[in-house]
Amino acid sequence: MSYAGAVWLAVQEDLYRGACSELTPKILNSDSRNSSSTDPRGTVQLSHESISRLDIFDDYFLSQCFHFTRQCLTFIVDCIKARMKKDVFRPSSDATSVEAMTLAALYFYAHGFLPRKITDLLGLEHARASDAVNTVSKVLEDMCPDFITFPGTYDDRMGVAQGFKYISGIPNVVGVLGCLHVHVSPSLAEESLFLNTRGYHSVMVQIISDVDGNLLSVEQCCPGGTQEQAVWESSDICQEFNRLQHGQTWVLGGKAMCKAKHVLSPVESSRIKTDAARRFNTAHSKVWKSAQHVLGCLTTRFQCLHSLGAVLVDNLKPVARIVTACCVLHNISKKFSVPLPSKLVLDHLHPDQEMREEEQENFVDTEEAIEDMIEMCFGNSGDEEEQEETKTIEDIENRHKPNGDHNSHNNLSES
Structure with a gap:
């Protein structure tokens, strides 16, 4: 963008780094990866203690599922965490839940549907999928004046x-x-x-x-x-x-x-x-x-x-x-x-x-x-x-x- 408004990226970076300092996900180490349970089909089942879903997926999977790069996905997730943390009128959610909701919504935007295998992979109850899309859409809509x-x-x-x-x-x-x-x-x-x-x-x-x-x-x-x-x-x-x-x-x-x-x-x-x-x-x-x-x-x-x-x-x-x-x-x-x-x-x-x-x-x-x-x-x-x-x-x-x-x-x- 060829005008000064393009600095929104730097502004947003400061925003989410400041507001989400307590929510910054830790990268899963090899021990935590190995301790994650799997179902009979080999699908990784994330425990509640696991922090970032992004760390267990490779770049190709992220691109095919969500149509964004890892760096861009991290930025989006962190911005939504920051916005939801600031909104006192929105029910509070832990960092893991917000990340799962965000990725579920991004999958829906990318493909037009949200299958159970994706919500299971993200550790999100399929019954909550519709609510996740609605909630994340509302947060992104609220961010429209910034972007x-x-x-x-x-x-x-x-x-x-x-x-x-x-x-x-x-x-x-x-x-x-x-x-x-x-x-x-x-x-x-x-x-x-x-x-x-x-x-x-x-x-x-x-x-x-x-x-x-x-x-x-x-x-x-x-x-x-x-x-x-x-x-x-x-x-x-x-x-x-x-x-x-x-x-x-x-x-x-x-x-x-x-x-x-x-x-x-x-x-x-x-x-x-x-x-x-x-x-x-x-x-x-x-x-x-x-x-x-x-x-x-x-x-x-x-x-x-x-x-x-x-x-x-x-x-x-x-x-x-x-x-x-x-x-x-x-x-x-x-x-x-x-x-x-x-x-x-x-x-x-x-x-x-x-x-x-x-x-x-x-x-x-x-x-x-x-x-x-x-x-x-x-x-x-x-x-x-x-x-x-x-x-x-x-x-x-x-x-x-x-x-x-x-x-x-x-x-x-x-x-």
Whole structure:
């Protein structure tokens, strides 16, 4: 992340080291490993006195089961221990229990289900598995303001904007706006509310990401049939833009945003009159594709985001909590440069919704500002346009590789 907010990693490290000094797990020595009992099938059964489950599993097992590296898992577990210890309103749990609950939840996020053999391996009663996922999801949701932050200062915003300008030439863009759709199963009476533009039932969550694929904002869990512009206009981040809290900046969105205020959408085909508009649309498309990479990373690492089961329109909180938890973990995985567990599958963006007539009339001033920007930044063609396009596509792909050097968790001096 290219702005000062990236120091959250160092802050969180101080937090959990201070708060969890009494909870730091001891590495099991050879004697304790040998004294652990096994069942007839050879599965290690951990005694209550054993401290860390992570110490008995090899790195490959951890990666396959939880889709994180050992170092990243240790950080996640310790942060959750620290947060649960500080929360006086949450029932207290010992360090061993918290670790088991956390790993059980991480397995569910990674695979979308939680089998008994995993809960047995973790020493967790299978009947408590659902409670474990709910509890850990709530803790991670509470940690969202610490790990998902929108650039709050001028320097931070310009740092993010510089990254977008480098790959596209579009100035003052501080994020890409998109919606994550997660398949759900609503009741028959509510099916129409959840039917999205791709013909299946879903909930949608609005996200904003930077050029490196870090999430900057996550909010507004709504039925999948809700118009994306309505979601944007009712969101907290949109209200901040309306108050000019983020200065003269934009977020970049698709045609479905209908040129909403503070959102840069592509020029409609019928309105393309100049080469500048065509070049702008090409540049817009390059950046817009990064939204596919972010959504693809989320659904590849967290298989639970393919389907979250039954849902009621009046009670979206449990589903929203799981989605937010996965988003927090996504940013943590980026900081630890954790590779994806399998080949990235790009998420297909949803078809654009039709623009309402009143919306066309409401944003004349915004449209004029966009036209001025397009003419100023894209009015002159360059001989290196094709070369730049190839470089830009490759740059986006490289920036979104979790194991790239550009977002290494060891580099905490970004500003």
